[in-house]
Amino acid sequence: MELRQLRYFVAIVDHGSLSRAALVLHVAQPALTQQLRQLEDELGARLLHRSAQGVTSTDAGKLFYQHAQAILKQVADARAAVAQSTERPSGSVTLGLPHSISGALALPLLTAARARYPEITLQLTEEISGSLTEQLKSGRLNLAVLFDDGQLGQFNSVPLVEEDLMFICRPGSAFAPAGPAISLADALASTLILPAQQHGVRPRIEQTARGAGLALDKVIEINSIAILRSALLADIGATLLPVAPVRADIEAGTLAAWPVEHPAITRSVTLCSSRNIPLTNAAAAIGRLVRQVTEELCASGHWPGAALAG
Template sequence: MDIAHLRDFIGVVEAGSLSTAASRLHVSQPALSQRMTQLETRLGVQLLVRGPRGVRPTPTGTALYRDAQQLVRQFDRLAHDVADQRDHVHGPVAVGLPTTVAAPLAPALFGWVKHHYPGIHLQLFESMSGYIHELLLAGRLDLAAVFREDDAPRAGEVPLYSEELYLVGQPEPRPPSDHEVALADLHAVPLVTPGPNSHLRALIDRTFAAAGLRPAVVGDVESLGTMLRIAAGGQACTILPLSVVAGHGRAGEHREAGEHREAGALGVRRIVEPGLRRYVAVRTTTESYEPREAVVAVRRGVVEVTERLAAEGQWPGIG
């Protein structure tokens, strides 16, 4: 039961008719009737007596009607108070986003802030993860998305999501599977990755080393777009999250295969035995005390937008 069900129920009782209430509430009569049935089912009691001359509340429905009116008024008062406080939250908030995070998150976050907190002046910085981390440590950012190798709780951080990493490109010789490739089969595959200061490169190096291997990195590339173009051109492969490849303009048509996906001739294979997984959190500059209201508001927006994009399938590969 939520506040919308209570509003609908109040409307039906006051109208004395499902058709009249549906007109006032701007919904169809079948939809409103279904909502009332759902409410009764959820509470396990009959709330309305339906007849040829309309509907009337049962004694239990009358009691709920009185309580619902109070609850709805309290909710509306709370919502008004929150909105009034929202209007007083203002000021600049600098947010740093690694390129692989910025592509899906930045536009949606910008819209969320403008809608919920128009007094906040959002400053978005997009770059490779190493530079974002430097800006955060230097105090030039209020918030930043940071990569981690585990989901252990850390001061000043709120977990966002985790994602697997994929081999992007067509290695030679071709792996037997179009959807997966074992880490051991990548020891001789030429790779382009960001430089040693990036989290992605550090994760790749450590994962290979733990398996007694060494990645064949043939170039350090501090540009996501360039890495993808090199992989598409067949000059070398790279290792990236699925969300980046799904949005790549030259990927072509995608073909679903369980939770794996091949993007045209580009070639996208999940790395297994072992897999590569990284965790992403949003971190504030301050760790020992709560940041100012505007920063807290934007941090909440980062979490809400991330969850919404994942739920709507607009950010593939994260969980």
């Protein structure tokens, strides 16, 4: 198996066509077809379905595509690590952010990276936290912001912030508390719109509830922040979330947030990298920048509900 075969295969999948991939790669289509056939023969599996409309991945092809992407990225990182200097780091860095964090961190980080490290190409990917963990394990991400659920021992991790979860719903809603805060028991008794159990804030809510001898009652599960926000605006229920993902709505008065008490719910936000794949100079520089931008956002109040860890 050769690296060029991996590059060819990834290009074919990305472009959905042998002919388009051949044009982009500047390779004759018969040669591309031959390399693909050799790869399939070596693997003993068909990777692509071919039709007049183009190509689509088989189940084996989808699995191999993920591994091929990770291998090609690690090869590129290895080359970049040799060529880079610590004074002027350059190259590509891929950072994963959970949906509920990107609203606070993504734009300030991109702006800071362009100003501080113009020779680094920073690629941000926004995913559910479970997907980010798998991509970081496989090497498809250099860095990821994850929530410390006690299971991050497989990664190098640096605590960033402790973030408060708030009770959020429409102002004047039947779900809205009467006072300036709401107890966890009353919050859990409401109709709550939350991510599924393995995603986002849900594990932390479940853990805090169990510690207080409480349980969730009525839950509507929605994993998309955008859809969850729409459900809140439609007054289908309330949620327990950090303020950052819906900050614009709270500032506009279309949503309102109340502190949760007895007990409060917080989550630990952590910057993680692989223990097995060394960081390039560029990735290490972006890691330092993430911490710096986080400190600035907390100091200025532009990451509401967050306090620096430690």
